[in-house]
Amino acid sequence: MMSAQSVLDSSIRARIQRTPLFSAWPEGAFAALLEQARVRRLDLGEILFHEGEEARAFYFLLDGEVDLISLGAGGREKIVEIIQVDDLFAEAVAFLGGRYPVQAAAGLASTVVEIPFAPFMTTLQGNQELMPQMLARLSMRLHYLIKELRHLSMESANQRVASYLLDLCPAGGECVEISLPAKKAAVAARLGLTPETFSRVLGRLRKAGLLRVDKRSLQIPDPQALRRWADSG
Amino acid sequence: MMSAQSVLDSSIRARIQRTPLFSAWPEGAFAALLEQARVRRLDLGEILFHEGEEARAFYFLLDGEVDLISLGAGGREKIVEIIQVDDLFAEAVAFLGGRYPVQAAAGLASTVVEIPFAPFMTTLQGNQELMPQMLARLSMRLHYLIKELRHLSMESANQRVASYLLDLCPAGGECVEISLPAKKAAVAARLGLTPETFSRVLGRLRKAGLLRVDKRSLQIPDPQALRRWADSG
């Protein structure tokens, strides 16, 4: 079930314009683009777009949580990325031959802004000074996927969980408290693990004194020790 | 050990210009770029660039074979891609923050053309009509990595080998005979498998009558049957 409305209030527009992709856009072009955008509400579990479906729009997540999921034979699925509030997603699909390469499903009841590709691409072609920003976006995704590939293909469950937790820490410093971006089963899928294994790894970390767990919020008393534990075990 | 020479003969220039990335380049800019390029010869096993190293150039493979390798803890390594003759590689690194995200090593004695980024980027910035081609290149790599991720995270050894073999077939039709692009150990690493497992899977396929193996050349009598075998088993 979905609903759409045609007017975006100015605070929403401001949030979208704050993304790196749009911050350099001339005001006129940006306003014209958002003319065509619509707000959509998604129920928990609702599918925003399917893998292989013709791609007509990309999205900005206002509220809730959306999972990008790659489907395999026999119902197997891997969460490629958990999209967070204020993230733009699927914009790179504009150059990927017109089909979504993954599925997007709401992990919670959510709200997204749907921005059609057609006017976006037209503006991009007419203002080529905007292209470097688009190249930068694509490069970030490339980088992200290369890292993912490394994690999946040569790290153990322990190492993957540890790296993931450390990545959640704000850069560098002490990260006493962090919180999981989604329910544990989704995080497990994001890491390519079953919920059971994920739970066991957290248990191991807890017993080793490297982690305190309370519901979805975690404390890492000594990040460096965690890093060392991952590198050795 | 390496040697460099400064003049590129015209047949080499023609091969490079035939790549999609350069086919739209104005003759003058292309010639100026290749002024700065150099030929390098690599011994078997020689490392062209290391992971994390500052990126100053990208490459065109004239002859031999180069493997892009991602390194993990404890000497573990995964071949991300096996570069073939007449492929351009590492050009996307221009936008990836100035460091190579993987290592490149010669899988055979090889010859590459080394093309520095500086003049390349300058030309790109001065001729923004060339950017769409660059976007297309990045998108292809994105697409490739998404596929890789899917294969690695949710397919069995059997399925990965079968998909890989089918991908080697020229599009669609009968592909009676194909040949592995590298020695079996390298192909196994590309698939995220040990040589032993790869050998066993080929053996299984042989016994099932789905494959004939002779050295490095393979015959697939019935591609559709192979596809079915992968989808079921």
Added chain:
DNA sequence: GATGCGGCTTGATCCCGATCAAGAAATTGC
């Protein structure tokens, strides 16, 4: 409080692919 349900943990067992260990076959060197 009882009941039910979804999310999480814990335990027992299984299976795929890695690892260890020989051999066989192909390639190279003399």
Added chain:
DNA sequence: GCAATTTCTTGATCGGGATCAAGCCGCATC
């Protein structure tokens, strides 16, 4: 041609994580 080295195959065992199967906890509803 024959030895030496590398590449590939085959077999035996091992182990990490999946799967199967209960139980547990927090929370909602009545």
